[in-house]
Amino acid sequence: MEVRALGKRYGGLQALVDVSFHLSQGEMVAVIGPNGAGKTTLLSIVAGAQRASAGTVEPGPDQVGWAPQQQAVYSRLTVAENLELFAHLEGVADPRAAVARMLEQTGLGERSGELVGRLSGGNRQRVNVALALIAQPPVIVLDEPSASLDPAQRRRLWEFVCNLAGKGTAVLFSTHDVAEAGRLADRVIVLVDGRVLLDGPPLELARIGAGGAEGDFESGFLELLRGAQASAPAPGSREPGS
């Protein structure tokens, strides 16, 4: 995936400024940043759910699976019905086979007949992610996928996602958990006020916090933020609510 010079403006607010990066096959890239940095805006543009004010994204949304931050699932349909519906809408050749495959991959087989509205938050999130994967896209975009999960569910989810990446799927995800990003991602993009402050391996972030030596990710992240605040020209280019 190639993202070039992406910009997004909401009226007078500049939510994204000249964001560029690439994503290789099987790579896991984490987008981190403080609240309002533009993470959700960036991911939803990459997924084709929003239009950019400037820049390009390749490939198009038909090659990208997307699990939004707010679970976009039909609570009055069962797990299987949700999967089948989106398999049809995505134009999957054999929707039933795709549903069976996703139920198996996500471990939701036993819950396939349950209404999604009656599932736990963790299982709903698994359905949310499963819907992003139903068409087997080469790229998946996950917006804070582990936010509402307990530790066990979180571990299961990341095992599943890492397994996908191991099979060649490129994964772009956002998270508030810097340590999680450092642990799981091949590369980290730090986004502050809609601008990319860092795009590199997690170790690069860790070194910033330790003055060049190998330190922890959170210290590096906080150091990066402090530096950004000190050099910020003027406030007012924040994305609302992301």
Place this chain on the structure above:
Amino acid sequence: MRWLLAKDLLILRRSRVTLALLILYPVAIALLLGLAISRSPSRPRVAIVDETPPGQTVEVGSRRVPVSEYARELFSQVQAVPTASRASAIAKVRSGEVLAAVIIPPDIASRIASLRRASIEVLYDGDALEQSLVQSSIDAAIARANTGFSEQIQRPTAATLQALLAGGETGLLGGPSEAIGLSRMPAALDAIIARQPPGRVRTELQRVARSAAFDARELTLSGDVLATVGQPIGVRSRLLHGRRTPLDAFAVVVAVSVSLMFVCVLLSAGAVALEREEHALARLARGLLSPWALLAEKALLGAICSFVLALAMLAGVGAFVTLDWSRAALWLAALALAAGAFGAMGVAIGALAREVRAASLLSILLSLPLALLALVPQDSVARGFYDAIGVVSFVFPFKAALQALDAAVNGSAPAIGGSLAHLAVLTALFAVLARVGLRRAE
């Protein structure tokens, strides 16, 4: 689009309470409105207390008209509840058993006979609106009874005058068995005069003959005068344009139109708002379905369900009210275009509202006044207010749907073509509004 439609129908089938409410609520509202329109209180239920002594009569010349005739006339104009006493009548009015009570006083016959104005007493209860409605319907019933009783009195009077004019057998009136009759009297007198020699007697007879001729001529007119005084102005009605819709058939059209609107608007609006509430809109918007297709699917959902319900209502009501089934093709056209317009209005509401509850509330808040405003008769409100109502009714589809369906079912004016074109234009306008609303949500 068909998969999303199938999904919405499945969700609807699962939401049984919503489904039941969605059908029962508009049907109940529609039937209530229909009944209110078709069952105006033309024969109010009235307690009648006749205090006149049994067998009392009003004397008209030598003839007698029973006072009970008046009560009989009154009985024929209302749903009469014969009541023994004034106290009992008051109790019945207070309990709501009857709308009003009419008390015929014992001296009514003597007052009429002595050419004094007789009066009856009317008792009613209720709030200002009820009083106004009851009073006008009772006044109308009493006016009709008065006219009928007046005819009862006129008839023997006219017969007596006719006997006096024509002569013949007047024994029943207390006259001779072979009376000459006033109209034949001048000729009889002229024959006598011709045999009289000139002189004072002949002159006197000639004067009597002239008077008799004048009296006969004037009395001949009195019958017409009596009829004119009894009912001075008659009514001859003529409809200037279109075909008059029977009230029952119009009530059917109102009931069906209201149901169509409620079901279609609520479903379409709710379905769009539900996509937003479930956060699925963004997922669908990323190329899975175009915004126009999404709106069309939601409008179609409401239109299909409401169309089926409205058609079932028409067919069901058709068992009780005479409907012209040969016009069924026009019914289908009117229902289809009306459902389309209501569907477009529904998706516009759904796109503007952020959640299902808000969309439902907005749908009801808009639909109910629209239905009521469309039924406000001309000249029942001030001209300026009626014009304002006309503008509101023009920019929303209910009035056009009502007119289209009335034209389709009853062949009434205005012609169906104009209403269908109006509905098509409104469908397009509301669809654009819905697209703008959806863009705000994207």
